[in-house]
Amino acid sequence: MIELIATVVITVSSVMLFGYWFRYTCLLMLSAKTARDYAADVAYANKLGFTEVQAQLQQAASPDLDRLRAALDRDYRVVRQLLKYMPQAGEGQSALETQMLAINYRLMGTWYQVSRHFSGAAAARALNEMSLVVAHFANLMGEQAACGAAA
Numbered sequence: 001m002i003e004l005i006a007t008v009v010i011t012v013s014s015v016m017l018f019g020y021w022f023r024y025t026c027l028l029m030l031s032a033k034t035a036r037d038y039a040a041d042v043a044y045a046n047k048l049g050f051t052e053v054q055a056q057l058q059q060a061a062s063p064d065l066d067r068l069r070a071a072l073d074r075d076y077r078v079v080r081q082l083l084k085y086m087p088q089a090g091e092g093q094s095a096l097e098t099q100m101l102a103i104n105y106r107l108m109g110t111w112y113q114v115s116r117h118f119s120g121a122a123a124a125r126a127l128n129e130m131s132l133v134v135a136h137f138a139n140l141m142g143e144q145a146a147c148g149a150a151a
Helices: 002-031 039-045 050-058 065-084 095-115 120-150
Strands: none
Touching (some): 002 095, 002 120, 039 050, 050 065, 050 120, 065 095, 065 120, 095 120
């Protein structure tokens, strides 16, 4: 019986530590700044709305969160599709980091769906993080395009 309890405690602790590590790593990647930020240029060139979503989330008035979520999902699909066709830069982001942020986007989308029923603030924070993921991918796309143009 003691062995079972110890196994359960170790397993639960390991899962919790993995979750903490995953969240911390994703937030660290999203907070990293590059020498030049291409996100706004990519947003303008591809008619992406994540910059407006970020601006509306910063306002004090309560925005239409479902409409903002739909705009972010559209931008995410566009940026991910465009990234597939970009030449890979030698110094670019690793595939693991890209997949981690893609998983984080989906997790935040799920958290938004859950939290919007009981906390508008938590739902807005989830949308803000989702917009940071889209901005990160847009910046990555701009960096890869700049490296491809320079080569």
